[in-house]
Amino acid sequence: MRNRTRTEITIETERILIIRKRKGSILTWCSTCAQQVQMIKVDEAATIARVSSRTIYRWVEAEKVHFAETPEGLLLICLSSLAGNRPSDNPE
């Protein structure tokens, strides 16, 4: 039974790390959604959608996803719009 307790602690630690990682997302205004949404970086969007970064850029160009650009030129993807896309829609 001791082992079980230890396992639970490990899971808890991992979850905290995942939450910390998600802090990279930015809550910002999406003009297409017309509301505050979570915006994430292209590589994060690629990981979530399980596609390559190139596919994300293609979705941006095709306006399949909402996006915003920071003053620094960093491209951010609207998390709400990302949910509507599937990797199978865009075969490589």
Ligand SMILES: [Zn+2]
């Ligand atoms: Zn949006």
